[in-house]
Amino acid sequence: MHTAVLRLADVDGSAIQSLLARYGLRLIKVDDGTAIPGSFWGDEEAGIIGHTVYARGDTPVHSVLHEAGHLIVLPPERRAEVHTDATDSIEEEDAVCYLQIVLGGTLPGVGRAQLMADMDAWGYSFRLGSAQAWFEHDAENARAWLVAHGLLTQAGDPV
Template sequence: MLHLGDIDAEALGDLLRAHGLQLHVIADDQPIPGSFWGEPEAGLIGSTVFARRDTPVHSVLHESCNLIVMPAERRERIHTDATDSIAEEDAACYLQIVLADSLPDVGSERLMADMDEWGYTFRLGSTRAWFEGDACETRSWLQARTLLPAQAIP
């Protein structure tokens, strides 16, 4: 499992800032505010994503993508639980895979493997199978909201 301490956290912070979010790295011995799944998973409060060096990268990206895909007017009221619908949750899963390719030392292949290891479940049995063969509705949902980077649109 790839953790925040294993990657360039500054590059991740830059990516989040490009989407109007802030990455707040918590000291190793401190609790993570707004963590839905509990530590070491990432937390959310408003537009801030909280993580520690032992937080899995997929968790930081997933929680960040939950914020990215939601309407802006809802974002500032978020505390801990960002999920509003299955469509948004699927969109967060898809977008985190796409955004992983823009991070040095991460990439979509590694992220999908970590998602499977963590326990994400998809009806086709793996994150890759879902992403490549069963996510066309999710991709369309993201495209309709112009949330996919141009290079990610097939």
């Protein structure tokens, strides 16, 4: 279990629910200690089924945003088919990592710096050694993918 990260119970859950709702998604909180439906990694990691992200209070915020990002990058008609594993596309995975950082920056009490530190603490690996270095110096392809798919503005803001 990874403990040095921001958890869902530590932030305003309604802000995350509102953010996900903008993309036609919903967040369902499951009881502490119970298995999270649709969780690829198990333990406290968020799960996805259809248009829903599942999480507990001990679920890391970065996990909620990452799994939500997998659903956001998919066309709505493909979301309905998702259960646990959303993609095997490297381009989509990169886009999801970039998007979760951008979305974290929109949430009160989270922010980009915290989200990137949490990604590093969890064990995301990037060629440049950290999420921040990747985001700032090596993620042009992910950013371009999100812009091309209408999920980010040219300025890099979420749509």
